[in-house]
Structures are given as structure tokens and as C-alpha cells.
Amino acid sequence: MIARTPEPPYYAVIFTSERTDVDNGYGETAERMVELASQQSGFLGVESARNEIGITVSYWSDLEAIANWRKDAEHTLAREKGRADWYRVFKVRIAKVERDYDFKK
Amino acid sequence: MIARTPEPPYYAVIFTSERTDVDNGYGETAERMVELASQQSGFLGVESARNEIGITVSYWSDLEAIANWRKDAEHTLAREKGRADWYRVFKVRIAKVERDYDFKK
Numbered sequence: 001m002i003a004r005t006p007e008p009p010y011y012a013v014i015f016t017s018e019r020t021d022v023d024n025g026y027g028e029t030a031e032r033m034v035e036l037a038s039q040q041s042g043f044l045g046v047e048s049a050r051n052e053i054g055i056t057v058s059y060w061s062d063l064e065a066i067a068n069w070r071k072d073a074e075h076t077l078a079r080e081k082g083r084a085d086w087y088r089v090f091k092v093r094i095a096k097v098e099r100d101y102d103f104k105k
Numbered sequence: 106m107i108a109r110t111p112e113p114p115y116y117a118v119i120f121t122s123e124r125t126d127v128d129n130g131y132g133e134t135a136e137r138m139v140e141l142a143s144q145q146s147g148f149l150g151v152e153s154a155r156n157e158i159g160i161t162v163s164y165w166s167d168l169e170a171i172a173n174w175r176k177d178a179e180h181t182l183a184r185e186k187g188r189a190d191w192y193r194v195f196k197v198r199i200a201k202v203e204r205d206y207d208f209k210k
Contacts, residue, residue: 002121002158002196012119012200014162016107016152047121049154053107057119083208091107091207095117095200102196103188
């Protein structure tokens with residue numbers, strides 16, 4: 001689902017990844033991280049798609065909210081499993097959304 | 106493929122969409138737009154994934170490069186077809202990438 005974010009400015013964390021073949025609880029953890037992120041102060045929404053690569057974009061009110069989410073203990077454990085098991089390669093980009101517009105049929 | 110972007114700052118255009126059921130040349134046009142974008146001055150890379158929703162993130166050196174790509178005649182026609190045929194809803198966000206980091210196994 002397309003995230004219903006407020007008027008800019010706000011922040012986007014663009015997480016692009018290629019998976020390994022290892023499952024080891026990946027799906028459950030991915031779902032749990034969305035649930036947990038949604039409870040964080042400053043969380044605005046998340047969008048996710050995967051075929052050859054995966055792209056997850058989460059939206060946040062400010063850099064402090066992103067830093068706090070990064071410090072969350074369960075999220076930190078999940079990131080460690082991500083490096084050990086699930087991801088062959090990934091890239092994270094922190095970006096400030098300056099403008100947006102949308103279209104609906 | 107994960108885009109090999111230079112050191113920040115640079116810009117990201119995050120295009121999130123839900124498709125209609127209409128094909129009408131969608132795949133060919135999507136490929137052609139990547140080819141054409143790649144030839145633009147200031148283009149840095151593109152990443153794309155789709156399942157329930159589609160996310161395409163293109164990366165650009167600056168806002169002027171994004172504005173020039175927007176003015177491209179063939180791209181403008183494709184955007185019109187996108188609104189008429191291919192997309193039920195979409196959102197475009199223009200964001201300045203301030204930091205990035207990556208991981209490789």
C-alpha cells in the first residue's frame with residue numbers, strides 16, 4: 001500500500017537489498033519489524049516491494065526518530081540477523097523528502 | 106540491481122504505484138524509460154521492484170537534472186499514458202539523499 005505521508009518536509013529511509021537463499025524466520029521478522037516500526041514515535045509509513053531486488057522505504061518525521069528506531073533492541077537484533085543470514089548485499093539511503101505529489105484515477 | 110550511486114548529497118525520485126489491469130505496451134515503455142533516463146545528464150542510477158505495489162527509485166545529481174528529465178518529450182508522453190492507462194494510483198516524492206551506507210557479504 002502507498003503510504004499516506006503528511007506534507008513535506010519529512011524523511012525517507014530507502015533500503016535496497018538482494019536476499020540470500022536463507023529463510024530462517026525472514027518473513028516473520030520482516031512483518032514484526034513493520035509492526036514495531038509503526039509503534040515508534042515519528043513513524044509516518046512504509047512501502048515495500050520485492051522481485052529481483054527488494055526496496056523498502058520507511059518514512060519518518062525527522063532524523064531523531066530514525067536514530068531512535070535504529071537503537072531499538074529488537075530492531076538491532078534483526079539487523080544483525082540480516083547481515084548474518086538474509087542479505088547478500090544491501091544499501092541504505094537517508095533522504096529528506098522536499099516535495100511530493102500524487103495521482104488517483 | 107542496486108544502483109551504484111556516488112557519495113551524497115544527490116537526489117532520489119521515489120515513485121510508488123499501483124497498476125491497473127491494462128497492459129497496452131506497459132513493459133516496453135517501462136524499459137524504454139529506463140534506457141532513456143540513463144542517457145540524461147545527471148542520471149545516477151535506478152532501482153525497481155514490484156509485487157502488490159511497485160517502487161521505482163531513480164537517482165539524480167541535482168534538481169535541475171530531474172526537471173530536465175521531466176521535460177523530455179517521450180517521457181512526457183509516457184507519463185500521460187501512465188495516468189490514462191497503467192496506474193490506478195501513484196505517488197512521487199523528491200528527496201535529497203544526505204547519507205548512505207552499504208553492506209556486502
